[in-house]
Amino acid sequence: MNPIKDYLKTLLLKSGYTLLKGDIRKNVKENAVFSPLPNHLVSNAKVCVDRIEALKLLPKGGVAVEVGVGYGDFSKHILEIVQPEKFIGIDIFGFKEGKEPWGCQFLKETKCSHLEYYKKQLQEYIDKDIAQVKQGLSWAMLQEIPDHSVDFMYVDADHTYESVAKEIEVIKHKIKPTGIIQFNDYTLFDQNGLFPFGVPKAVHQFMIEEQYEMLYLCLHQEGFYDVVLRKWAP
Template identity: 30%
Template sequence: MEEVRHFIKKVLKVSPLYSAYLGVADHFWPKFRQHRRRQREESEKKLPKLSLSQDHIEHCELVLDRAALLAKLPNSGVVAEIGVAKGEFSSQILHKTNPESLHLIDIWDSERYHHLYGAVRSRFDEEIEDGTVEISQRFSTEAADHFPDDYFDWVYIDTDHAYETTRDELQAYAPKIKAGGIIAGHDYTLGNWKKAYRYGVIEAVHEFCVRHNWKLAYLTAEVKENRSFAIKRMGE
């Protein structure tokens, strides 16, 4: 609040307006903060908090970062990246794992991302031409219906990071994974604190593992970017 006061005083430099602003702010600011706190508390209550067992983390390996994770995933496989944005990580997948085919799945419909669809097509023009890359401009769970069961060696999920979305994506793509295959994903963290946005990836992954007998295979240990996870079926 003091930072807001200082900014208004410095920028406006209009005493009557400044005083009027402070009067309104002093009245509504505490109520606004209380409202936001209640919203966060209610949202937090809705997230499942299922505990993993020792079996769910047995032999889970901590790796340095996403590049190190890619080195652990199957080479020359049938792969999907779900949530592509500009295609930067897609390029890493191509160059580090040499997939037989790479399906890039994204709706690219938000104001932030809609212009990137053409850029991604241009970026992978050669790979699209030779059949290595296929682009699917659909919602993630809708796209899953277009693939047969036991199709992918592994997939990597990086969409909106919400609990409900991640839960639905895990359920939709699990049947599409071959025996011994992997579901990996980004943003295995509590949230984006700069934007005050709570993620639900951890809760969705843990719930899925407990309810469907999957386990953690790899976790990454980045500090400068959000961490990734990789899970596989129990007994594989």
């Protein structure tokens, strides 16, 4: 224990500064090393003001899957805007009352579990047999979906390179040849939670290996961008 070091840390935190551990810096640097995209995979890309605007540009109907659903707000946007004939929401549903993310207290206020709260958000669509909910690890739940059956996939689960790459290995078999994949949090670092992200590294690797082009780059006021992809057609 070093009282001087602890005192300096306290002063920095009170001043609004944060000390990052060496391993976090290392992980951010490792995630920043990825292959640049060739021009033909970005030449048709357009910029959207946010991820919701991108949904308005997508084909309607079909099968939509959201991996990592949070409280269900974006699930409702997908259902209302894309209007899929079938929607599947996948999550481990691990939010706990008293430990909710982003300063939320929805579970505390409603006395619901995470899964119960999400289902209530989508109750109208569940009752109409449009929405289905799967609880479990993303790549395991994705395996249950028939190959080449998904028209639109939204990916917003764990953001480490390893997890996203593992999801992609399954997703590329589930998406239709004409299907669209949208990846959330296309950034290297979460400045709020102080976590390194590996989404760009995994996405670039996928785009190059499988020849997927970027359709849209969706802006976000804090830099948590989305990218929307589709199989490149020469």
